[in-house]
Amino acid sequence: MPRGTLEVVLVSAKGLQGNDFLSSVDPYVILTYRAQEHKSTVKEGGGSSPKWNESFLFTVSDSASELNLRIIDKDHFSKDDFLGEAIIPIDAVVAEGSIPETPYNVVKDEDYRGEIKVALTFTPEPERYDDSYKAEESYGGWTQSNRDI
Numbered sequence: 001m002p003r004g005t006l007e008v009v010l011v012s013a014k015g016l017q018g019n020d021f022l023s024s025v026d027p028y029v030i031l032t033y034r035a036q037e038h039k040s041t042v043k044e045g046g047g048s049s050p051k052w053n054e055s056f057l058f059t060v061s062d063s064a065s066e067l068n069l070r071i072i073d074k075d076h077f078s079k080d081d082f083l084g085e086a087i088i089p090i091d092a093v094v095a096e097g098s099i100p101e102t103p104y105n106v107v108k109d110e111d112y113r114g115e116i117k118v119a120l121t122f123t124p125e126p127e128r129y130d131d132s133y134k135a136e137e138s139y140g141g142w143t144q145s146n147r148d149i
Helices: 091-096 131-138
Strands: 004-014 027-033 036-039 051-060 066-073 081-089 098-108 111-124
Touching (some): 004 066, 036 051, 066 111, 081 111, 091 098
Antiparallel strands (some): 004 051, 004 111, 027 036, 027 066, 066 081, 081 098, 098 111
């Protein structure tokens, strides 16, 4: 997999199902790619259809091929509740360069729990060459010395 930067635009979600019967859903998302992790803002009172429109950057430098989005309900008086997750393969965005806003299923315990919409862009790192390598390559690996003239 090429090296580069993956930009994830967290757009919105819909159909999220909260665990608390008496309070509204205050969702946030934890985005993870390998050991890199970002957290979105908490959408206070965002309910089942929050909108974030936030952008996050990840460095792609190995063969990891999945982006994990965990949707969490922020609770003020108890432990935050896990609402579900979406696992997004990134092979397509690396090959294509970008994927427009696309909904992905949110799943918890193999059950559908709504959807989350994200847009993805992959920017490959430019290939770097040493200047001496370019000079040798342009002469087929042969360099001329002043003695040969």
